[in-house]
Amino acid sequence: xxxxxxxxxGLVQPGGSLRLSCSASGxxxxxxxxxxxxxxxxxxxxxxxxxxxxxxxxxxADSVKERFTISRDNSKNTLHLQMxxxxxxxxxxxxxxxxxxxxxxxxxxxxxxxxx
Amino acid sequence: xxxxxxxxxxxxxxxxxxxxSCTGTxxxxxxxxxxxxxxxxxxxxxxxxxxxxxxxxxxxxxxxxGSKSGNTASLTISGLxxxxxxxxxxxxxxxxxxxxxxxxxxxxxxL
Numbered sequence: 001x002x003x004x005x006x007x008x009x010g011l012v013q014p015g016g017s018l019r020l021s022c023s024a025s026g027x028x029x030x031x032x033x034x035x036x037x038x039x040x041x042x043x044x045x046x047x048x049x050x051x052x053x054x055x056x057x058x059x060x061a062d063s064v065k066e067r068f069t070i071s072r073d074n075s076k077n078t079l080h081l082q083m084x085x086x087x088x089x090x091x092x093x094x095x096x097x098x099x100x101x102x103x104x105x106x107x108x109x110x111x112x113x114x115x116x
Numbered sequence: 117x118x119x120x121x122x123x124x125x126x127x128x129x130x131x132x133x134x135x136x137s138c139t140g141t142x143x144x145x146x147x148x149x150x151x152x153x154x155x156x157x158x159x160x161x162x163x164x165x166x167x168x169x170x171x172x173x174x175x176x177x178x179x180x181x182g183s184k185s186g187n188t189a190s191l192t193i194s195g196l197x198x199x200x201x202x203x204x205x206x207x208x209x210x211x212x213x214x215x216x217x218x219x220x221x222x223x224x225x226x227l
Binding site (some may be wrong): 035037044045046047050059095099100101103105106107108109 | 119152154158160161162163164167168170173174203205207212214215216217218219220221
């Protein structure tokens, strides 16, 4: 059974930092590009960041560029998102996901709340 | 990285058919056959319903179908059922970022 389990969310003050992790199992993690997608309360899906299967290429939405860093450890089947200089508009459920053609795997998400 | 354009809401009665549109540009929807549709129930993760414009993953009901014309993709749900009530999102490959862009989402209400 495919599982993606996010962790690391919580309440953080504006300007603070947080590191999200996503533990993968049930599929060949190292074969897939991995993605972070977020959803602000009551809002739609927003693409945040992606990393290639070998970690050699990364992508960031303009809204998080130079504040967030995506990384992966294929030996531990783990994806990370280091978030810094957090703002109120970063408040959202953060999903890790992997997809290719008919294969689509999503975690249940972890809530990040940025508030003083 | 502008979102694809979807109607905010659609509704239909049980047994009826509805169609949700997703409008982009030649850089995404119109230029590539890489449009996907996701269903999301409250508090749940998105679930892939259609990929590559019109293909259904294994286990997805044939009541769900996808198509594309020009810069607009469409999701049609026939024989509406109560459990179809959810938010639906389209996504497409975009050459601008060489990754994906999502639509703003459409809330489907089954009357």
